Amino acid sequence: MSDTERQVHATARRAKEAAAELAPLGREAKDAALHAVADALVAEAASIVEANAEDVQRARRAGEPGAMVDRLTLTEERVAAIAGAVREVAELPDPVGEVVRGSVLPNGLELTQIRVPMGVIGIIYEGRPNVTADAAVLCLKSGNAALLRGSSSAYSSNTRIVEVIRGALEKTDVPVDAVQLVPGAGRDSAQALMRARGLVDVLIPRGGGSLIQAVVRDSTVPVIETGEGNCHVYVDEHADLDKALAIALNAKTQRCSVCNAAETTLVHRAVADRFLPRFLADLADLGVTVHGDDAVLAHDDRVVPATEADWGTEYLSMDIAVKVVDSLDEAVAHIREYSTSHTEAIVTDSQSAARRFVSRVDSAAVMVNASTRFTDGGEFGFGAEIGISTQKLHARGPMGLREMTSTKYVVTGDGHVR
Amino acid sequence: MSDTERQVHATARRAKEAAAELAPLGREAKDAALHAVADALVAEAASIVEANAEDVQRARRAGEPGAMVDRLTLTEERVAAIAGAVREVAELPDPVGEVVRGSVLPNGLELTQIRVPMGVIGIIYEGRPNVTADAAVLCLKSGNAALLRGSSSAYSSNTRIVEVIRGALEKTDVPVDAVQLVPGAGRDSAQALMRARGLVDVLIPRGGGSLIQAVVRDSTVPVIETGEGNCHVYVDEHADLDKALAIALNAKTQRCSVCNAAETTLVHRAVADRFLPRFLADLADLGVTVHGDDAVLAHDDRVVPATEADWGTEYLSMDIAVKVVDSLDEAVAHIREYSTSHTEAIVTDSQSAARRFVSRVDSAAVMVNASTRFTDGGEFGFGAEIGISTQKLHARGPMGLREMTSTKYVVTGDGHVR
Numbered sequence: 001m002s003d004t005e006r007q008v009h010a011t012a013r014r015a016k017e018a019a020a021e022l023a024p025l026g027r028e029a030k031d032a033a034l035h036a037v038a039d040a041l042v043a044e045a046a047s048i049v050e051a052n053a054e055d056v057q058r059a060r061r062a063g064e065p066g067a068m069v070d071r072l073t074l075t076e077e078r079v080a081a082i083a084g085a086v087r088e089v090a091e092l093p094d095p096v097g098e099v100v101r102g103s104v105l106p107n108g109l110e111l112t113q114i115r116v117p118m119g120v121i122g123i124i125y126e127g128r129p130n131v132t133a134d135a136a137v138l139c140l141k142s143g144n145a146a147l148l149r150g151s152s153s154a155y156s157s158n159t160r161i162v163e164v165i166r167g168a169l170e171k172t173d174v175p176v177d178a179v180q181l182v183p184g185a186g187r188d189s190a191q192a193l194m195r196a197r198g199l200v201d202v203l204i205p206r207g208g209g210s211l212i213q214a215v216v217r218d219s220t221v222p223v224i225e226t227g228e229g230n231c232h233v234y235v236d237e238h239a240d241l242d243k244a245l246a247i248a249l250n251a252k253t254q255r256c257s258v259c260n261a262a263e264t265t266l267v268h269r270a271v272a273d274r275f276l277p278r279f280l281a282d283l284a285d286l287g288v289t290v291h292g293d294d295a296v297l298a299h300d301d302r303v304v305p306a307t308e309a310d311w312g313t314e315y316l317s318m319d320i321a322v323k324v325v326d327s328l329d330e331a332v333a334h335i336r337e338y339s340t341s342h343t344e345a346i347v348t349d350s351q352s353a354a355r356r357f358v359s360r361v362d363s364a365a366v367m368v369n370a371s372t373r374f375t376d377g378g379e380f381g382f383g384a385e386i387g388i389s390t391q392k393l394h395a396r397g398p399m400g401l402r403e404m405t406s407t408k409y410v411v412t413g414d415g416h417v418r
Numbered sequence: 419m420s421d422t423e424r425q426v427h428a429t430a431r432r433a434k435e436a437a438a439e440l441a442p443l444g445r446e447a448k449d450a451a452l453h454a455v456a457d458a459l460v461a462e463a464a465s466i467v468e469a470n471a472e473d474v475q476r477a478r479r480a481g482e483p484g485a486m487v488d489r490l491t492l493t494e495e496r497v498a499a500i501a502g503a504v505r506e507v508a509e510l511p512d513p514v515g516e517v518v519r520g521s522v523l524p525n526g527l528e529l530t531q532i533r534v535p536m537g538v539i540g541i542i543y544e545g546r547p548n549v550t551a552d553a554a555v556l557c558l559k560s561g562n563a564a565l566l567r568g569s570s571s572a573y574s575s576n577t578r579i580v581e582v583i584r585g586a587l588e589k590t591d592v593p594v595d596a597v598q599l600v601p602g603a604g605r606d607s608a609q610a611l612m613r614a615r616g617l618v619d620v621l622i623p624r625g626g627g628s629l630i631q632a633v634v635r636d637s638t639v640p641v642i643e644t645g646e647g648n649c650h651v652y653v654d655e656h657a658d659l660d661k662a663l664a665i666a667l668n669a670k671t672q673r674c675s676v677c678n679a680a681e682t683t684l685v686h687r688a689v690a691d692r693f694l695p696r697f698l699a700d701l702a703d704l705g706v707t708v709h710g711d712d713a714v715l716a717h718d719d720r721v722v723p724a725t726e727a728d729w730g731t732e733y734l735s736m737d738i739a740v741k742v743v744d745s746l747d748e749a750v751a752h753i754r755e756y757s758t759s760h761t762e763a764i765v766t767d768s769q770s771a772a773r774r775f776v777s778r779v780d781s782a783a784v785m786v787n788a789s790t791r792f793t794d795g796g797e798f799g800f801g802a803e804i805g806i807s808t809q810k811l812h813a814r815g816p817m818g819l820r821e822m823t824s825t826k827y828v829v830t831g832d833g834h835v836r
Contacts, residue, residue, distance in 0.1 A: 020754065024777040105799060109788055118810050119780065197634075201810050216615075217638060222811045243833035250835035336438065358828050359442040362537065370527055370831030379836075380827070381523060392536050392619050392824035393640045394812040406810035409798070410776050413788030415661035417668035418797075 007183045008192035012147060012199035015120045018177035019145040023117045025173055027094040030141055033172035034090040037137065038083040040168035041161075045079040051160035052129060059153060071128050072154060082133045085384075089137045092383040095402040096143045110412040115405045117143030119201040122182075122193050123386075124149045124215055126207035129157035135206075136165055136179045138386050142404040145178045147200060149193055152185035194219035201406075202394075206387050209314065224394060226387035229259030229342035230314045231372040234331040234357065236348035237270035243369060244271075244347040245278055250371040251345065253286050257316050259388060260343050260375040264311065264321040266331045269295070272324045276300075279322075288318045295324035311338045328353055332360045339363060342390050343375040364390055364397040425601045426610035430565060430617035433538045436595035437563035441535045443591055445512040448559055451590035452508040455555065456501040458586035459579075463497040469578035470547060477571060489546050490572060500551045503802070507555045510801040513820040514561045528830040533823045535561030537619040540600075540611050541804075542567045542633055544625035547575035553624075554583055554597045556804050560822040563596040565618060567611055570603035612637035619824075620812075624805050627732065642812060644805035647677035647760035648732045649790040652749040652775065654766035655688035661787060662689075662765040663696055668789040669763065671704050675734050677806060678761050678793040682729065682739040684749045687713070690742045694718075697740075706736045713742035729756045746771055750778045757781060760808050761793040782808055782815040 001009075041048070052074040059069050095115050102112040121144045123135045132148055139146035150158040162181040169176045182189050194203065197220040205215040209228045216223050233251050235244040251262035267275055272295060280300040283290055290296065291306040303322075310321040311334070325331045328346075335344050345367035346357040354368045365375040375398060377385025382400030389395045395403035419427075459466070470492040477487050513533050520530035539562045541553040550566055557564035568576040580599040587594045600607050612621065615638040623633040627646045634641050651669050653662040669680035685693055690713060698718040701708055708714065709724040721740075728739040729752070743749045746764075753762050763785035764775040772786045783793040793815060795803025800818030807813045813821035 020778070020780070023780070103799065105797070109792060111798060113815075116780075220635060222640070222809065224811075240833065246833055246835050254836050354830075360438070362438070362441070362534075363826070365827040365829060368828070368830040370829055370834040371836055373836045374527060374829055374831075374834065375827070379523070380529060381521065391640065393642075396825050397531075397827045407814050408781070409783040409793070409815045410786070411783060411788055411792055412772075412786040413792075415658070415664060416788040416792065417664050418672050418789055418791045 002188060002192075004184050004186070004188045005192040005195070008189055009196055009199060011180050011182060012120065012193070012196045014177040015145040015147050015180055016199050018175040019117065019119045021175045022140070022145060022178050023119070023143050025143065029173040030094065030143070031090045033140060033169055033174040034086055034137055036168040036172050037133075037165050038086040038090075040164050041079055041083040041086065041133065044164045045076045048079050048157065048160050048164065049074055049076055052157040054156040055129070055154050068127065072157075074129060074157060078130070082130050086133060086137045089141050089384055092141065092401060094141065095405050100407055107416060108413070109416055112410050113407050114410060115402070116408045118404060118406050120145045120147060120199065121404065122147040122149065122196070122200045122203040122221065124190055124193065124203065124205045124207075124211065126151045126211060127153050129154045129161060131206060132158045132161045133165065134384075135386065136162070138384060138401065138404060140174060140178060142401045144404060147180055147182055147193065149182040149190055150185065155185045191218065194221060197221050204387055224387070224389050224399070225391040226389055226399070227259045228314060228340040228390055229261070229388075230264070230312065230338060230340045231260060231262045231342050232264045232266060232335050232339060232344045233262045233372065234266040234328070234335070234344070234346045235268060235271060235275055236328060236346055236350065236353050237268040238350035238353055239268075239271060239347040240349055241271060241275050241278075244275060245282065247345060247347050247369070247371050248279060249282055249286070251373055252283070252288060252320050253318070254371070254373055256318050260372050261316070262320070262345070262372045263313065263315050264323065264338070266323050266325050266334060268328070268331070269324050269326050283320065286318070288320055290320055290322055292322045293324060296322045314340065328356060332357065335361055335363075340390055342388065343367065343372040345370060345372050364388070420606060420610070422602050422604070422606045423610040423613070426607055427614055427617060429598050429600060430538065430611070430614045432595040433563040433565050433598055434617050436593040437535065437537045439593045440558070440563060440596050441537070441561050443561065447591040448512065448561070449508045451558060451587055451592040452504055452555055454586040454590050455551075455583050456504040456508075458582050459497055459501040459504065459551065462582045463494045466497050466575065466578050466582065467492055467494055470575040472574040473547070473572050486545065490575075492547060492575060496548070500548050504551060504555045507559050507802055510559065510819060512559065513823050518825055525834060526831070527834055530828050531825050532828060533820070534826045536822060536824050538563045538565060538617065539822065540565040540567065540614070540618045540621040540639065542608055542611065542621065542623045542625075542629065544569045544629060545571050547572040547579060549624060550576045550579045551583065552802075553804065554580070556802060556819065556822060558592060558596060560819045562822060565598055565600055565611065567600035567608055568603065573603045609636060612639055615639050622805055642805070642807050642817070643809040644807055644817070645677045646732060646758040646808055647679070647806075648682070648730065648756060648758045649678060649680045649760055650682045650684060650753050650757060650762045651680045651790065652684040652746070652753070652762070652764045653686060653689060653693055654746060654764055654768065654771050655686040656768035656771055657686075657689060657765040658767055659689060659693050659696075662693060663700065665763060665765050665787070665789050666697060667700055667704070669791055670701070670706060670738050671736070672789070672791055674736050678790050679734070680738070680763070680790045681731065681733050682741065682756070684741050684743050684752060686746070686749070687742050687744050701738065704736070706738055708738055708740055710740045711742060714740045732758065746774060750775065753779055753781075758808055760806065761785065761790040763788060763790050782806065
């Protein structure tokens, strides 16, 4: 075992002990701690911005692109917004203790299944230092200890934010070790976290596809896969084409860099001649590059020929793949082959088409006559989300506080034996 | 990629295609298929017993112990019992399509979270050929394709049972490839299944601890850990000692070879002098070997000194570890250190003791004044179980049909955009 591994596992053991203290705490104690954290973030905003300046300077010197530097940058206003988000989490209902089901068994045993914290949640994430506070607070509210492993690019900011949070927790009932930064920001510290089975209950990677795939491949700790979204909009032959146009454009362009943005539009051949000219013209006006199949190319000479790779690409940019299909079933088959199972939408006025699409598309969210952009914890009314699960085990779709819990059966008898 | 891996992955691809056909089938179609399977098992009982005889003969020649040979053996009566169990599964409610939650969002979008099949479930299991039919049928009823990888010791029986099931499915709406035996019974075929990420949605190992740990370590497919049970009974200072005696004896001896049998009894020092003499005498009468700490040794010279290893051992035999503790908190700390988080019981008449134990013991099931032996899908009223999960992700405790499903969000609008 390397030094880093030893250090990371020692941190995880402290987290496990803290989790045992944190789990039985009631909502009042947890919310008081969250408000203390928010107060401390506001009070220490200047020192957080100062620590952040080191990360920003390093990124600038390394010639990082402006958008990346912007995502990294904290100002006192941004820190205040983070503190505000912490207070919003405090307002959310506590998922812990909820009775999921309950009954009296024929032999008189009382059976209840209740929601309990997971224990220790490891979060492996990339550049944005606001994730540090967000993730810590969602873990605390759901009764879990947080082990945070941010990127080296934000190490100075993350270190200071965690110091401030831990300082605030000292005066509360929540144990300080319920929030810890994993020592080191190298690849070995992430690896050590992935191998801490028995100490860490679940790992949630937040970031790009390569980060997520690396965690899925290497972790012996159970992982919840999040966020990759090769989302599709299918314009059915029975679509209202005005709605279809609005939805297809919104899904691509309202915010193209996020996982619930659409990457491919599939258009039924029966409406292609009426739909495509308007759609392609609007996309061009909005600055979107279209990668199209032959049928799409025939409509507009600004269209770039699509390659096989385009159908599987999550562009996260002002690019879109467009394909004409002969049937709903061909659209479903295309989606089953290329989708990351995040979100797919159908635009149709046909009940039977909607029913067939919904039952045959195997994705976390299926939209009927609505933009893919609605797959979001906030939009779904969960108040906050730790990520969007694209796997089928445990949680699927936006993960709110409830999805950060497990359950436990409590069985009460009066001397019952078999 | 080896030949075995290619073959296993080809099998998994067929399973994935079958799963897409199976998922939208309604209960009527699935139940009709289950009854056809039951009919075929009865009709083909003789050929199944004949195939089984080869496995039994091989086991006898290899000098396997009698209990193992018995578990492997099928008779026409046992095949009839398997068919009866298949019909019982057909009687259970279909979990697929259940609305888990639903609401109308402020913007008018209709949000429903519905239960959907996982897709392809891989089951890796040991000797007993009845698991082949049980697992296949639970997968079918929950809308999942089953990839079965049994042990080489039952290969002939398993092959015939799967042939019979597939033959029965040919005349139903359920695709034949919804039930397949993984080709080969060597270690490489299990490994290939564990690496079939993207083709297999979840792997459930059923068997001993070493099998389960190997799957957990090597699989890139998400795994549900099942079945290891180092279960504890804690006799509190406020226990009714008659109830405590009945529960502690039942938990150990009613059926000592199963995962919900107790392996350790913890006794509060305040009641040790009154409880232990009766308990140790009864255990001796029942033929149980006691591994005790010093305080227990002092009571009875038939007690064997417990070593550190005893506290962590799942005996699955007529052995028990017994320890005297100074407090409920010491009992909880012992359990947190050594338990496999399956089931723990407290015997107490104190509300506050029960409350503290329940909130601090982090196990799938916590019993108050009841035997650990009640942690079971049948006892809990689930009708059938695929295993007992000892992990926190996805399912915890007995896994019935509902735990073999995932969910999907269906969002219906009328041209909604953000």
